[in-house]
Amino acid sequence: MSHAHHQEGWVKKYLWSTDHKIIGFQYLFTGMAMALLGGFFAYAFRMQLGFPGKSVPGYGLVSPNEYNALVTNHGTIMIFWFAMPVLIAAFGNFLIPLMIGCDDMVFPRLNRLSYQIFLLSALILIASFFVPGGAFGGAWTAYPPLSAKHQYSLTPAGATFWLLAVALEFVAFLMGGINFVTTVMNSRAPGMKWHQIPVVIWMIVVASIVFMASVGPLVAGAVMLLFDQQFGTGFYDPVRGGDPILWQHLFWFFGHPEVYVVLLPAIGIVIDVIAVFARKKVFAYKTVLYTAFATGILSFFVWAQHQFVAGIDPRMANVFTATTVLISVPIAEMIFVTIATLYGGSIRLTTPMLWALAFVAEFLIGGVTGIYLGSSGSDIYFHDTYFVLAHFHYTFVPIAVIGSFAGVTYWFPKMFGKMLDEKLGKLHFWATIIPFNFIFIPLFITGAAGDHRRIHDYSRFPDLARADLQNLRAIATVATVCMLVAQVIFFFNFFKSMKSGKRAGNNPWNANTLEWSAASPPPHGNFEVLPTVYRGPYEYSAPGRESDFWPQDEPPDGEVEPAQEAAE
Amino acid sequence: MSKPIATTRSATGIPTGRLAVWWVIASEIVIFGGLLASYIMHRLGHPEFGDYAAHTNTWIGAFNTLVLLSSSLSAVLAHQAAERKDGERAAKLLGLTMLGGLTFACVKAAEWTMEISSGFTLTTNAFWSFYYTAAGLHALHVIGGVVIMGFVARDAAQGKELQRVELIGNYWHFVDVVWIFLFPLLYIAK
Numbered sequence: 194m195s196h197a198h199h200q201e202g203w204v205k206k207y208l209w210s211t212d213h214k215i216i217g218f219q220y221l222f223t224g225m226a227m228a229l230l231g232g233f234f235a236y237a238f239r240m241q242l243g244f245p246g247k248s249v250p251g252y253g254l255v256s257p258n259e260y261n262a263l264v265t266n267h268g269t270i271m272i273f274w275f276a277m278p279v280l281i282a283a284f285g286n287f288l289i290p291l292m293i294g295c296d297d298m299v300f301p302r303l304n305r306l307s308y309q310i311f312l313l314s315a316l317i318l319i320a321s322f323f324v325p326g327g328a329f330g331g332a333w334t335a336y337p338p339l340s341a342k343h344q345y346s347l348t349p350a351g352a353t354f355w356l357l358a359v360a361l362e363f364v365a366f367l368m369g370g371i372n373f374v375t376t377v378m379n380s381r382a383p384g385m386k387w388h389q390i391p392v393v394i395w396m397i398v399v400a401s402i403v404f405m406a407s408v409g410p411l412v413a414g415a416v417m418l419l420f421d422q423q424f425g426t427g428f429y430d431p432v433r434g435g436d437p438i439l440w441q442h443l444f445w446f447f448g449h450p451e452v453y454v455v456l457l458p459a460i461g462i463v464i465d466v467i468a469v470f471a472r473k474k475v476f477a478y479k480t481v482l483y484t485a486f487a488t489g490i491l492s493f494f495v496w497a498q499h500q501f502v503a504g505i506d507p508r509m510a511n512v513f514t515a516t517t518v519l520i521s522v523p524i525a526e527m528i529f530v531t532i533a534t535l536y537g538g539s540i541r542l543t544t545p546m547l548w549a550l551a552f553v554a555e556f557l558i559g560g561v562t563g564i565y566l567g568s569s570g571s572d573i574y575f576h577d578t579y580f581v582l583a584h585f586h587y588t589f590v591p592i593a594v595i596g597s598f599a600g601v602t603y604w605f606p607k608m609f610g611k612m613l614d615e616k617l618g619k620l621h622f623w624a625t626i627i628p629f630n631f632i633f634i635p636l637f638i639t640g641a642a643g644d645h646r647r648i649h650d651y652s653r654f655p656d657l658a659r660a661d662l663q664n665l666r667a668i669a670t671v672a673t674v675c676m677l678v679a680q681v682i683f684f685f686n687f688f689k690s691m692k693s694g695k696r697a698g699n700n701p702w703n704a705n706t707l708e709w710s711a712a713s714p715p716p717h718g719n720f721e722v723l724p725t726v727y728r729g730p731y732e733y734s735a736p737g738r739e740s741d742f743w744p745q746d747e748p749p750d751g752e753v754e755p756a757q758e759a760a761e
Numbered sequence: 762m763s764k765p766i767a768t769t770r771s772a773t774g775i776p777t778g779r780l781a782v783w784w785v786i787a788s789e790i791v792i793f794g795g796l797l798a799s800y801i802m803h804r805l806g807h808p809e810f811g812d813y814a815a816h817t818n819t820w821i822g823a824f825n826t827l828v829l830l831s832s833s834l835s836a837v838l839a840h841q842a843a844e845r846k847d848g849e850r851a852a853k854l855l856g857l858t859m860l861g862g863l864t865f866a867c868v869k870a871a872e873w874t875m876e877i878s879s880g881f882t883l884t885t886n887a888f889w890s891f892y893y894t895a896a897g898l899h900a901l902h903v904i905g906g907v908v909i910m911g912f913v914a915r916d917a918a919q920g921k922e923l924q925r926v927e928l929i930g931n932y933w934h935f936v937d938v939v940w941i942f943l944f945p946l947l948y949i950a951k
Contacts, residue, residue: 290767297765299777371784379777380767405788410795416894417799424883426890428799434807434887439799446795723766 211301212717217287218608219308221601224278227315228593231270232677234263243670245650257649258347261330264647266318268333269355272451273362274315276593280458281404282311282366284600285373285397287608291708291715292391294382294724294746300372307368314361321354329355332647334444337429337437341421353422360415363408370401382707382746385726388479389745391706392730395482396461400454403489407450414443441503445496452588453492457485459596460527463549465730466603467531469704470546471538472741474731476530484523484530491520501569502576510569517567524560528553539734539741543702544618548599551626552591559587562637577647580640583633590629598625598683605687606701610713611694617686624679631672635665703742706730710746782928786935789902793939796898800891800946813888814951816881821872822948825865826940829903832861833937836930843917843926851926852918855910858933862907869900892947899943902936 207215240247241255248254255263286304290297298304321328329351331339340356343349377390377398417428418440427433429440468475475481497505497513531553540546562584565571575581605613636644639662644651651658651666700709707726711719724746732743771777804810839854873893883893906929913929916922 295765295767295770297767299765299768300781301765301768367788371781371788374784375777375781376767378773378780379775380770381772385772405784406791409788409791409793410798412792413796413799413898416796416898417890420883420890420894426884426894427887428890434803435890436803436806439802443795443799718765 209305211297211305213286213290213298213301213304214608214715214719216304216308217283217285220278220286220311221283223312223315224275224283227270227274227278229680230319231267231275232680234267234270235673236677238263238267239670239673241649242651243667245652255649258327258330260649261332261647262322262328262348262351265330265332265355266322266328269318269359271589271593272333272455273359274318276455276589276597277362277366278311279597280455280462280593280600281373281397281400282308282369284393284458284462284604285369285401287604288708289373289376289394289397290380291607291711291719292394292706293377293380293385294707294720294726295376295380296718296720296723298372299376299380303368304372307365307372310361310368311365314358314365317354317361318358321351321358324350324354327351334448335418335440336444337418337421337440340440341418341429341437343422349422353419356415356419356422360412360419363412363415366401366404367408370405373401374398374405381726382723383725385745388482389726389729391461392464392475392478392481393458393461396457396485399485399489400457403450403457403492404454407447407454407493410443411447414440438500438503438505441500442496445499446493449496449499450489450492453488455592456524456588457488459552459592459599462596462600462603463552464527464531464534465706466545466549466599467534468731468733469603469702470541470543470549471535472541472733473534473538474729474733476533476536478729478731481527481530484526488520488523488527491516491523495520495567498567498569498572501572507569514567514569518564521560521564521567528557528560543602544613544615544622545599545603547619547622548595548602551622552595552599555587555595555626555629556591559584559589559591562587575640577645578640579636579644579646582646583636583640586633586636590633594625594629598622601687603702604708605690606697607708607711607713607715609691609694610697611690611692612697612701613690613694614686617682621679621682621686624682625676628672628676628679632669632676635669635672639665700744703740705732705742705744707745710744776924778924778928779931782931786932789935793895793898793942796891796895797942797946800895803887803891804946804950807887810888811951813886814947816876816879817892817948818872818875819948821868822944825868825872826944828861828864828868829937829940832858832865833930833934835861836933839917840927840930843923846920846923848917848920848923851923852914855914855917855926855929859907859910859914862903862910862933865903866900866907869896895943896947899936899939902939906933906936 210216237249237252237255238260240249240252241260286298326348329335329340329346329348331346331352335356339345340352343352346352377394381390417426420426421428421430427435429435429437431437464475464481494516495513497509498517501510562580566575566581566584602613602618605611642662644657644662648654651663697713699711699713702709707724708715710724726745727747727749728743728745730745734741735743768777773780835854835857839851839858842850842854881889883890910929910933913922913925917926
């Protein structure tokens, strides 16, 4: 056994590892599995909406209570168990040490614990479907009194399981966030200055800080809700001196920054991918950075836009309308940056680039429709209609689905050392993007016509049970099925390429950032010689150079490789 | 397993452990901040909270404030000893701080027993719900701090990981500061 010390057991290597790359994969695969579950829920309740009262193939009849549980957990899963683990935890864990040029996180064991708590939270959420009364059905926002009293929610155990799962998920991401921020602050490669850190890493750091600063009040709120559910306190019960609106404040004080917590990493991925495949320096790198900070700060002052009809003071609604419209400025700025980066570039339409471009185009629709909802006047009409639903799916699907696909297809060669199949990749791209628009454009229309959310069966609402609206609902349902089926192409491509794809080599995209100077896949410890940084991450097509890229760790001409950090 | 090089770097010049503890404290500030802001909003809207608060025992609260603040002094002295590489003395001083923390917890337990037996429980009304939730969350932080301090003191006594003496001290001061907010809000504002 000459390699004895390299041969670790399967459990130690893949389940009990402290290696940041393995933990990144754990988050990635758990997130993808949960996304499939969330997608299946969407299939079941969309079938009920498109073809009400018919048995759903692979599920059966969707009862009203089941419908509520499916909708609630679809939202919960897609945000907390898909968008966050994939965009922040999976990419954060995999990319941070590689892109800042070190060998691991600063707290590897805390990192492992963070994933284990996350896994536990996912298992508790899944378990909530098998307890008496079934899973919680009070929407992902869990407003009391519905969520606080089991006489109303009818899910005495499910509501508490849901709350525990969400609270544990927060704990996992607090640990992960502290690890990410500290690692980027302290463990950068020698020579890497603040403004030489790749945008995606900055975005993950800002997102982690925004998460950390916004989730606290909801952690406290969750403890209070738990006590209301289980011990009979009256924090949210007006009869006993409590206040149900308090929960809405605590929830949205976190819930709205949360939108930016997932948006920023996605936009970071998109900006990095666009720079590489436009072979151009990111336009206004420092402005992007300051814009991200501004977004982070502003995101704490918009929360009551969700409560325009909750009985808040109309003067307060005006203030929040102003801040909400204001926050679209930095976001629009970032979108313009991507377009300015594309301008005059030599664009290569690879699969990751297609996803990045689709993000810009589709997110724009989400952003523009948001203006109507951020203005309290029009929001009073649109509130809780499918217009709102279509709006936030035009933000969240680009963020979580399109952003993740951009990242996975771009870094797949580094993760697994093989190339993805480009033909299958492009097929999957179009088979996802086209149905996506066919789901939500019809829902904008039904929403504007008055379709209310969270309705199990419209036949009891004569104004809404019209054939023209029902046809639109059916189109959205058929498109949902198409979009879900298209994911088979992705998983086939993913696993087939992992096994028998073309070898990637260290730097298949001719990119500059540090992860591409490591081997593909990077071994334990990442780099043979830990890199030193000489320049920013986006020196593409630099004038006077023969090659159109300039790796961050390539010593300037005439200088010799520095000695390894022996002192450390 | 050798330590990753990442753990030995310090690009900011601030030790990694100290940075991380400050981030932990930052995330804790918003947790307690959210709870206390909720309480204050309720307190402003419900003048009758003052009548309920009259049933809390200010003297016991004041005694516990004294105990907790004094225990921070030995934590500071332990840090000083650790700076001088005197691990044994640092461990002894941390022991004193732990004693303070345990005294605080015991007094709190006795106080709660009295209150519960007088009929003031978690579910009596919103004031008492906040009282037990806020003070309970704080007490959990005290007990957690004592446990972690035990591990730090054990290592320090053998001269290992002396930088952690400062870190647990920082956490302990934070727990103190939270109590300095809780004491007037729950006991004095009648």
